[in-house]
Amino acid sequence: MTRTAPERHVLSGWGESHHGFARVQRPRSADEVGRALADAAREGRRVCLRGAGRSYGDASVFSRGDVLDMTALDRVRSFDPATGTIVVEAGVTIETLWRTSLPHGYWPAVVPGTMRPTVGGAIAMNIHGKNHFKSGGFGEHVEVLEVALPGGEMRIVHAATDPGLFRAIVGGLGLLGVVTAARLRLKRVHSGLLDVTAVPVASLAGLIAEFERRAPDADYLVGWVDCFDRDGRAVLHDARYLPANADPLPEESLRLTAQDLPAKILGVVPRGVVPAALGLFASPRGMSVLNRGKYRTSSLRGTHSFRQPHVQFAFLLDYIPGWKRIYDPGGLIQYQSFVPRDAALRVHTELLAMCRSRGIVPWLGVYKKHRSCPFLMTHALDGYSFAMDFPVTAQNRERLWALCHDMDEVVLAAGGRFYFAKDLTATPGALRRAYPNLDAFLAIRRELDPAGMLTSDLAIRLGITQAAAAV
Amino acid sequence: MAVATWKTAIVVGASSGMGEAVARRLAAEGCRVALVARRADELAAVAESIGKATVDGRVVVRTHDVADGAAVPAIWDSVERELGAVDLLVFAAGIMPAVGESEYSFEKDRAILEVNLIGAVAWLDEAALRMETARRGTIVGISSVAGDRGRRGSPAYATSKAAMNCLLEALRNRLARRGVTVCTIRPGYVDTPMTKDLHLPARMTISAALAAQLILSAARKKRGVDVYVPGRWAFIMFVIRNIPSFVFRRLSI
Numbered sequence: 207m208t209r210t211a212p213e214r215h216v217l218s219g220w221g222e223s224h225h226g227f228a229r230v231q232r233p234r235s236a237d238e239v240g241r242a243l244a245d246a247a248r249e250g251r252r253v254c255l256r257g258a259g260r261s262y263g264d265a266s267v268f269s270r271g272d273v274l275d276m277t278a279l280d281r282v283r284s285f286d287p288a289t290g291t292i293v294v295e296a297g298v299t300i301e302t303l304w305r306t307s308l309p310h311g312y313w314p315a316v317v318p319g320t321m322r323p324t325v326g327g328a329i330a331m332n333i334h335g336k337n338h339f340k341s342g343g344f345g346e347h348v349e350v351l352e353v354a355l356p357g358g359e360m361r362i363v364h365a366a367t368d369p370g371l372f373r374a375i376v377g378g379l380g381l382l383g384v385v386t387a388a389r390l391r392l393k394r395v396h397s398g399l400l401d402v403t404a405v406p407v408a409s410l411a412g413l414i415a416e417f418e419r420r421a422p423d424a425d426y427l428v429g430w431v432d433c434f435d436r437d438g439r440a441v442l443h444d445a446r447y448l449p450a451n452a453d454p455l456p457e458e459s460l461r462l463t464a465q466d467l468p469a470k471i472l473g474v475v476p477r478g479v480v481p482a483a484l485g486l487f488a489s490p491r492g493m494s495v496l497n498r499g500k501y502r503t504s505s506l507r508g509t510h511s512f513r514q515p516h517v518q519f520a521f522l523l524d525y526i527p528g529w530k531r532i533y534d535p536g537g538l539i540q541y542q543s544f545v546p547r548d549a550a551l552r553v554h555t556e557l558l559a560m561c562r563s564r565g566i567v568p569w570l571g572v573y574k575k576h577r578s579c580p581f582l583m584t585h586a587l588d589g590y591s592f593a594m595d596f597p598v599t600a601q602n603r604e605r606l607w608a609l610c611h612d613m614d615e616v617v618l619a620a621g622g623r624f625y626f627a628k629d630l631t632a633t634p635g636a637l638r639r640a641y642p643n644l645d646a647f648l649a650i651r652r653e654l655d656p657a658g659m660l661t662s663d664l665a666i667r668l669g670i671t672q673a674a675a676a677v
Numbered sequence: 678m679a680v681a682t683w684k685t686a687i688v689v690g691a692s693s694g695m696g697e698a699v700a701r702r703l704a705a706e707g708c709r710v711a712l713v714a715r716r717a718d719e720l721a722a723v724a725e726s727i728g729k730a731t732v733d734g735r736v737v738v739r740t741h742d743v744a745d746g747a748a749v750p751a752i753w754d755s756v757e758r759e760l761g762a763v764d765l766l767v768f769a770a771g772i773m774p775a776v777g778e779s780e781y782s783f784e785k786d787r788a789i790l791e792v793n794l795i796g797a798v799a800w801l802d803e804a805a806l807r808m809e810t811a812r813r814g815t816i817v818g819i820s821s822v823a824g825d826r827g828r829r830g831s832p833a834y835a836t837s838k839a840a841m842n843c844l845l846e847a848l849r850n851r852l853a854r855r856g857v858t859v860c861t862i863r864p865g866y867v868d869t870p871m872t873k874d875l876h877l878p879a880r881m882t883i884s885a886a887l888a889a890q891l892i893l894s895a896a897r898k899k900r901g902v903d904v905y906v907p908g909r910w911a912f913i914m915f916v917i918r919n920i921p922s923f924v925f926r927r928l929s930i
Contacts, residue, residue, distance in 0.1 A: 216809045225810045269810075535812060535856045 217273060221262035222530060222537030223598040224630055226269030226663060228254070234278040236295075236386035239354045242274055243384065246659055247356065252671070254662040255380040257297060257324030261331065262540045263630030264663035265379065271661070276326050279386060282306055290392040291349070296326030296385050303392070304516070308460055312392035313516055315347040320523040326385045331627040332377035332581055335520070336426040336445070339417075339575035341393075343586055345376030346579060352387040356655040360386075369580075374650045377581040379626055381660045381670065382651055397448040398459030399513045400426070406505040410438030410558070410573075414551050414590065417575050420444050426519070431571035432501050433594065434494040438558055440573065441504045445519050465517040481528035488532040488597075493569040532569075533597050540628045541568075541610055542593040544576060549620040550590035557592065557613050564609050566602060568594035582643045582650075585625040593628065607631055626664055634669030682897050683765040683815065685709045687756055689743060689800050690770030692719040694869035695819055698889035699767050700736075701727050709735045711756040711763075714770070715742045735760060743770045743796025744788075749803045762811065765896075766804040768797050769819040773871050776831045786833035793837035797844060805848050805857070812856040817896045818845045819862050822905065825914050828930065842903075849901040860896045861903040864888055865910035883907055 212229040219225075233239045246253045254268030257276050267273075279295035282302065286292070287310040292303065301321035303314045316328075316335045323333065329351070332343040341347070351363040353375060361383070365372045375382050407413045413429045420427060426445040431438050453459055487496045518525065530538070545553045554573075561567050572593040579586045596606055610631040617624070623640045624632050638644055648670070651658075661671040686703050690696035692714035704710045704727045712727070714720045717740045724738045737759055739752050757763060772792045774785055801816060808814030823831070824838030842861055849859035866872070866882040883906075891906045905911040917930070 214806060216806060225812065227806050227810045534854060 212272065215273075217256065217259065217267045218537075219263045219265070219267060219630065220260045220530075221539055221598075221630065222533065223262075223539050224264045224267060224537075224663065226264075226267045228268050228271050228273040230256075230273045230275050232275040232278050236279070236352065236354060236360065239274065239276075239279070239384050239386055240358065240360060243354055243356055243659070244358055246272060247358070247657065250657075252659050252661045255326070255330070255384060255660070257327035257330075258299060258322045260318075260320060260323040260327060261627045261664075262538075263626070263628060264667060265331070265626055266327070267663045268661060269663055274384070276324060276384075279326075283387065285310075287312075290394060291389060292392060293387060293389045294325050295387050296329075297324050299324055300328065303390070304465075305462055307392050308395075308398065308465065308516070309462060311395055311456075311460060313395045315341050315391065315393040316344045317520050319521065321517070321521045322524070325388055325390070326380075327627075329376055329385050329388060330378060330380040331625075332579075332584060332586075333627060334574075334576065334586065336428040336443075336574060338586060339421055339427065339577050340425060342577060342579045343377070343581070343584065345373075345581055347391050347393075348376065348388050349391060350389040351375060351385050353383040354386050355383045356657065356659040371650070373580055374582045374647060377583045377585075378647070379583065379665065379670075380662065381665055382654050383660070395447055395460075395516075396450045397453030397456045398461070398464050398515055399448060399453060400445040400516060400519050401448060401511065402514045402519060403444045403509065403511040404504060404507070405442045405444065405509045406501065406507075407440050407442060408437060410440065410555055411551055413438070413440040413442055413573060416442050417573075417590070421575060427575055429573035430500070431573050431592070432497040433558060433561065433568040433571040434497050435501070436562075438555065438571075439501050441501065443519075445514075459515065465515045477525075477527055480526050481531045484526070484529060484532045490567060490569075494567075497569075536598040536600060536603070538569075538595050538597055539606070539610075539630045540593050540595050541613065541631070542591050542625050542628045543613065543617040543622050544585055544587055544589060544591045544625065545617060545620050545622040546587055546589040548589075549622075550592075553616055553620045553622065554590070554592045556616055557594075560609065560613060560616070561594070564605065566596060566606055566609055568596050570595040582647050583641060585623050587621075587623060589622075591625070611636075626668075629664075632668065634667075637668045637670075683708050685711075685756075685760045685763045686765035686767060687711045687713060687753070687763050687804075688767045688769060689713045689741075689796075690768065690819075692716050692723055694769065694871055695864065695867060695885050695888050695892070696767065696769030697723050698885035699769060699817075699892055702886070702889045702893060703765070704728075704736055708765070709760040710737075711760060712736060712738045713741050713743075713752065714738075715740065743799065744791040746795060746799030749799045753803055753807065763804075763807065764811075764814045765817070766800065766808075766814075767817045767819070767892075767896075768800050770796055771819065771821075771837075771871065773831065773834050775874065776833070778829070789831075789833040790837050793834070794840050794844075797841050801844060801848060805852060808857040809852060809855045814856075815858045815860070815896055816845075816848065816852075817860045817862060817892065819864065819892070820845065822863050822865050822910055822914050824863065825918050826925065829926075846903065849903075853901060858896070858899060859901040860892075862892050862895065862906055863904070863910065863914070864892075864906045865913070867906075 212231045215230045253272045256266035277297040279297035283293040290312040328344045332345045424444045429440045429442045431440045576586045578588045618639045665671045688700040691700045691712035728736045804816045820841045821838040823835045845861040866877040867888045895904045
């Protein structure tokens, strides 16, 4: 039996602000996952799961521990163009999903802002997209999971017949079992294009009003917020699927080549030079100028509409390669708070004021609308989320963490939540207050993983599991 | 007293020569130093004399043969438990046994490569892993001008140093964006126990203490560097590197 020998790697969160070194094993099949778990159980080792490593913080890092890299489980087991049902291994990426399905007129029902994450990671975090208010989280479009349990059992979990377990594993942070494959339901689309409308609004209040006005009809809504502006001026993008027959040549727009990200930005700037150009703005003053420029450009044009391929609209983060380099060398954290609808304007206005008064202003702010969903450890609620990107430096790190903890208090007092695909600062106390179902989740965990084998730096930080013994 | 750039250092090959001199200087600047070497008695004596000269730094010793690369992670852990996070590694271990002009001894050459090269790989890998994780730190490799050309004197020694230069450059390129500085040091003639039988020309030879001072001041620069010690060897080796091979083999250098 050949098995990949463990290797030592430095692993980072996607925000490049959390790092750890670990022994990494890369199983190539569900069987090899099972064997890796059995080995770990026999040797009393604990294991962390990692997909594409797109969680911003510490969810897929296990400092000085063992990490199972799931990206080699990358096969599409089946795709049925008649029903839009696809069965994939856990390491298959969102990119593979749409590349497989779009020529047949299907698009993944929920996609994040980058196409690189794996399906396994998307399930563990129950990720969301710009259509959360309408389509819910990723897990709502999953029908069946194939899960390797830490005890060695391989279990098939149906959403319909085993909802209790299903709703614990989806969003379960990879702490209940190893999802090795999943059956997903994709969304029928009649064109490779979306009808997009950009709407500049002068304030956060105006942005929320625009969200509420457009939500009944829009398929995707996302707001970019200028955090350097006192009022939180913003640009909202509203995107809608084209109805049947609206696209005169759907077979053209559904082709993969029609979706590829353009090699040049605005038709002239090669994408490769963008990180260097962005580097010129890599300071609070520079980002203030960039944010102002973006708003001014949009407000000069006013509300305007255009058609855009799905890929260009959905995967903004992939559009500018190397954008993260503007955060070198300390990386970034994204502080994303979810707040009930009625409190959102008040809470998020207060958070912005706190950032300004502490002199730590987010370089990027993204606003989204959400609905509640049935998963045990869901971050989603009926309300709004505000994602703030902060640069991390050796000088600001302590103050930034203090700011986040103070913002936690404001968010928690309003009944808000956090999202562990992004988080790097929340405390065990915040977890307990934000997640009322925590005890139920821990009870299921004790049942499925009595030895506490599955872990991560995130789980350790939140007090769900204990730290690794020294390697 | 200069302000120490580093809080905690590991010096490998610290029982004599440049390693000892570097460790002594670091300790005198208030840096906590772990001395690593194969010879326990020499190491203890060096540690005692360094310990006496220390202002407020602490000195610990670890007996270790660098040919035993598998032991490195545990040594690193034990040093960090005692002294705190290591932010400087100096790899100064090296051997240069006398090699006859028509001698071809596999065991001797293998020992040279195991200490000078495989030992360097073990320690530099460990340092890179830890420091890339921490996103800070300095790695210093003591190589030699001997790595610049394939002189007829000691083929395996020259090979080990040439390979070490390549290793250090590759790590420097890997770690430049990760907050870690990697320095290649190519000493010329330095008066150490390793070179005592070579009858080096006195006017061209510097003391180990002066070499240590030059090494640390190069390493203190934030950008990773590749320097000759002392600096005049940069000119000498520029000339020697550019001698065509068919001429070089006719010369007595």
